[in-house]
Amino acid sequence: MKQILIAFTILVNANLVFSQTTFDPQQHRVVTTDRPDGRFVSTYGVVHNMLKNTTPECAFNPDFSREQFASWRERVRTAMETIMCHPKAQNMPKPKRVSVEQKDGYRLETWEAYPLEGCVTGFKVMVPDGKKGAIPDVLCIPGSGMAKEHLTGEIEVKNPHAAMALNIVRHGYIAVAVDNACSGEASDLERLAGVGYDYDIPSRILLELGWSWLGYTSYLNKQVLEWMKEQPSIRRDRIVVSGFSLGTEPLMVLGVMDKSIYAFVYNDFLCQTQERAVVMTAPDKRGRRPFPNSIRHLIPRFWNYFNFPDIVASLAPRPIIFTEGGLDRDLNLVRRAYEISGNPDGVEIHHYPKYANPENRKDVKSLPEGLDRTEYFDAVNVDGPNHYFKDELVLSWLDEII
Amino acid sequence: MKQILIAFTILVNANLVFSQTTFDPQQHRVVTTDRPDGRFVSTYGVVHNMLKNTTPECAFNPDFSREQFASWRERVRTAMETIMCHPKAQNMPKPKRVSVEQKDGYRLETWEAYPLEGCVTGFKVMVPDGKKGAIPDVLCIPGSGMAKEHLTGEIEVKNPHAAMALNIVRHGYIAVAVDNACSGEASDLERLAGVGYDYDIPSRILLELGWSWLGYTSYLNKQVLEWMKEQPSIRRDRIVVSGFSLGTEPLMVLGVMDKSIYAFVYNDFLCQTQERAVVMTAPDKRGRRPFPNSIRHLIPRFWNYFNFPDIVASLAPRPIIFTEGGLDRDLNLVRRAYEISGNPDGVEIHHYPKYANPENRKDVKSLPEGLDRTEYFDAVNVDGPNHYFKDELVLSWLDEII
Numbered sequence: 057m058k059q060i061l062i063a064f065t066i067l068v069n070a071n072l073v074f075s076q077t078t079f080d081p082q083q084h085r086v087v088t089t090d091r092p093d094g095r096f097v098s099t100y101g102v103v104h105n106m107l108k109n110t111t112p113e114c115a116f117n118p119d120f121s122r123e124q125f126a127s128w129r130e131r132v133r134t135a136m137e138t139i140m141c142h143p144k145a146q147n148m149p150k151p152k153r154v155s156v157e158q159k160d161g162y163r164l165e166t167w168e169a170y171p172l173e174g175c176v177t178g179f180k181v182m183v184p185d186g187k188k189g190a191i192p193d194v195l196c197i198p199g200s201g202m203a204k205e206h207l208t209g210e211i212e213v214k215n216p217h218a219a220m221a222l223n224i225v226r227h228g229y230i231a232v233a234v235d236n237a238c239s240g241e242a243s244d245l246e247r248l249a250g251v252g253y254d255y256d257i258p259s260r261i262l263l264e265l266g267w268s269w270l271g272y273t274s275y276l277n278k279q280v281l282e283w284m285k286e287q288p289s290i291r292r293d294r295i296v297v298s299g300f301s302l303g304t305e306p307l308m309v310l311g312v313m314d315k316s317i318y319a320f321v322y323n324d325f326l327c328q329t330q331e332r333a334v335v336m337t338a339p340d341k342r343g344r345r346p347f348p349n350s351i352r353h354l355i356p357r358f359w360n361y362f363n364f365p366d367i368v369a370s371l372a373p374r375p376i377i378f379t380e381g382g383l384d385r386d387l388n389l390v391r392r393a394y395e396i397s398g399n400p401d402g403v404e405i406h407h408y409p410k411y412a413n414p415e416n417r418k419d420v421k422s423l424p425e426g427l428d429r430t431e432y433f434d435a436v437n438v439d440g441p442n443h444y445f446k447d448e449l450v451l452s453w454l455d456e457i458i
Numbered sequence: 459m460k461q462i463l464i465a466f467t468i469l470v471n472a473n474l475v476f477s478q479t480t481f482d483p484q485q486h487r488v489v490t491t492d493r494p495d496g497r498f499v500s501t502y503g504v505v506h507n508m509l510k511n512t513t514p515e516c517a518f519n520p521d522f523s524r525e526q527f528a529s530w531r532e533r534v535r536t537a538m539e540t541i542m543c544h545p546k547a548q549n550m551p552k553p554k555r556v557s558v559e560q561k562d563g564y565r566l567e568t569w570e571a572y573p574l575e576g577c578v579t580g581f582k583v584m585v586p587d588g589k590k591g592a593i594p595d596v597l598c599i600p601g602s603g604m605a606k607e608h609l610t611g612e613i614e615v616k617n618p619h620a621a622m623a624l625n626i627v628r629h630g631y632i633a634v635a636v637d638n639a640c641s642g643e644a645s646d647l648e649r650l651a652g653v654g655y656d657y658d659i660p661s662r663i664l665l666e667l668g669w670s671w672l673g674y675t676s677y678l679n680k681q682v683l684e685w686m687k688e689q690p691s692i693r694r695d696r697i698v699v700s701g702f703s704l705g706t707e708p709l710m711v712l713g714v715m716d717k718s719i720y721a722f723v724y725n726d727f728l729c730q731t732q733e734r735a736v737v738m739t740a741p742d743k744r745g746r747r748p749f750p751n752s753i754r755h756l757i758p759r760f761w762n763y764f765n766f767p768d769i770v771a772s773l774a775p776r777p778i779i780f781t782e783g784g785l786d787r788d789l790n791l792v793r794r795a796y797e798i799s800g801n802p803d804g805v806e807i808h809h810y811p812k813y814a815n816p817e818n819r820k821d822v823k824s825l826p827e828g829l830d831r832t833e834y835f836d837a838v839n840v841d842g843p844n845h846y847f848k849d850e851l852v853l854s855w856l857d858e859i860i
Binding site: 079081084091093094095096097098099100101102103104105106107109110170172173174175176177178237238241242243244245246248249250251254257258260261262263264265266272333339341342343344345346347351354355356357358359360 | 481483486493495496497498499500501502503504505506507508509511512572574575576577578579580639640643644645646647648650651652653656659660662663664665666667668674735741743744745746747748749753756757758759760761762
């Protein structure tokens with residue numbers, strides 16, 4: 057490597073260095089070193105290798121006994137508490153109802169909570185007409201680019217499935233809808249400027265202060281969850297958390313941290329996120345290797361502890377539905393966790409229709425390095441254009457488990 | 459805010475939402491809330507407020523007694539060790555010399571160190587001819603977009619000042635030149651593709667694992683520093699660390715963590731980085747507020763402990779030269795630290811020529827919010843086009859302090 061140093065013109069706007077037409081990204085999909093000692097000169101090579109060799113401390117082991125499983129689950133919880141850095145909620149004013157409206161078949165309430173100094177967060181409560189006593193409740197967490205008002209139907213959605221909370225209240229359960237941090241009314245100037253939400257700059261500030269987007273947004277959700285438990289209209293032993301896409305991340309955090317949640321709707325594909333970062337190494341034509349996602353997903357030390365399948369496995373035996381599949385390899389880990397914990401029927405798994413037939417699914421032990429984003433999604437049975445909230449599966453499942 | 463929700467079309471490619479021509483960024487330079495309780499609805503508002511209210515635990519206090527100063531300095535050191543997360547160096551092969559070349563007036567050696575499993579890092583050693591016994595040595599750390607070969611003159615530089623190590627060896631001291639992580643031969647495919655170095659993707663991987671670009675690169679530098687201390691040709695009580703631009707960051711880390719370093723060349727402006735992030739809030743025409751820099755500069759919890767002036771203040775009483783000024787407010791803190799520690803002449807400060815006359819310098823107690831990048835640099839006396847390694851100041855200063 058040392059011998060092929062190319063004359064660089066200095067200084068510092070590094071994007072303006074000369075271009076060279078002979079670079080072929082196809083030849084560099086996999087990260088290698090040509091040194092006989094196997095060491096990497098490139099920092100990317102070193103840290104990619106470091107990531108590959110990181111074994112999460114709290115990985116689920118399919119050979120756990122029931123007792124080992126239970127004690128492992130506590131270790132997952134402790135680790136999650138450690139990296140989420142939730143502050144102690146103290147001296148917060150109680151949430152307030154700021155408006156109420158009667159709609160066709162349900163009551164729509166707008167509430168405010170005050171989870172942190174200098175912070176207010178809105179949430180919506182939808183209560184079906186004609187129900188007596190406490191009833192089950194679903195906390196609805198939206199996906200990227202969405203607001204809670206998409207979930208309630210107050211903002212029109214192209215695909216009516218997306219109105220998660222509206223569909224749930226019409227089905228007869230209370231629905232509570234929250235925003236993700238940085239989106240909907242929690243966005244900054246984006247709605248005025250007519251552009252998409254910027255999750256990354258607030259995430260960056262949080263990270264500088266030792267927090268994270270996910271730690272922050274799950275903390276806000278947690279305060280809403282605590283409020284839900286105190287409502288006479290809500291059966292506190294039948295609280296379900298439902299996450300769509302990005303919303304599955306706070307779902308996992310809440311699920312691990314709060315044992316009182318009854319069940320979960322996981323509306324996204326499930327994957328080994330560490331493996332995803334390890335195998336997505338195919339450079340673009342400028343020689344840049346990708347990273348799977350932006351820094352709103354960055355939680356320092358996450359992979360030192362676990363991957364997504366470990367986390368959802370730790371939710372057993374509480375009922376969970378997966379609506380958009382993934383690799384059987386990963387989903388089988390979750391199935392195994394539910395078996396060990398004595399509730400093998402507690403997990404229900406659906407694949408994208410395209411991959412419903414097992415013969416159409418890729419089933420691999422480990423993915424090869426050198427993939428780009430599209431190839432990765434393809435390799436883990438994701439049918440992107442059909443990524444939406446699958447209420448056609450969720451509503452009947454809710455009836456069953458409740 | 460709730461009342462002005464604008465109908466969004468869903469889904470999820472948030473950049474494709476409708477555009478609106480009436481947005482005027484000038485009206486939103488400062489982050490405000492119109493709520494009577496002063497709380498922020500926007501996540502940006504909340505976290506900006508959080509950042510503003512963060513008081514670094516290890517802030518320098520100009521009223522310190524000499525004893526208080528000394529014990530505070532130890533707290534800075536402990537905090538730096540905590541957030542830099544250097545692993546214990548163990549079972550590493552000794553650095554090896556891989557080539558040696560006689561040049562006009564000096565010997566140029568290329569060395570390799572093996573600071574981590576799977577990792578090799580190269581460094582250059584330049585030894586002036588005709589010196590007897592151990593002599594002083596300067597560890598040279600480059601700026602962004604530069605390689606160690608720019609410092610040694612092996613790669614031509616437009617501005618001959620930039621060849622820091624070459625200028626130092628010609629002046630009669632040993633110069634050791636390192637790469638920053640992700641640059642020079644430690645880059646990935648950038649030199650093949652003819653594009654600028656990508657510091658951010660490796661930084662992202664490091665952050666996921668609980669480390670950081672600065673933690674990593676300073677750890678590599680530290681191994682070279684340890685090697686330097688063992689060389690018979692080097693006076694271990696006269697080791698200087700010199701950082702240009704980005705290189706001032708590892709300089710600060712090394713300086714705090716290693717008490718044996720004799721002196722420092724800080725070749726960049728000095729600023730309160732936390733304040734910089736707080737005041738740079740002017741949105742662009744798309745409503746995006748800036749962040750001062752990319753994630754290679756992200757060290758979780760940094761501002762919970764200190765700002766740059768606190769760190770360099772803690773280097774007192776060891777000699778330091780600043781070559782590119784900053785705000786007098788911040789530089790005076792450093793002067794005060796050197797007074798308290800009993801070496802008021804230990805700090806030498808130069809401004810950019812444009813700001814050499816105090817009458818030309820802005821001198822403020824605190825900067826106003828609502829600045830953009832250009833306004834910020836202007837406000838802190840930075841003359842960007844004249845940012846280069848000021849060997850015309852450094853070499854004579856080195857002679858004096860050595």
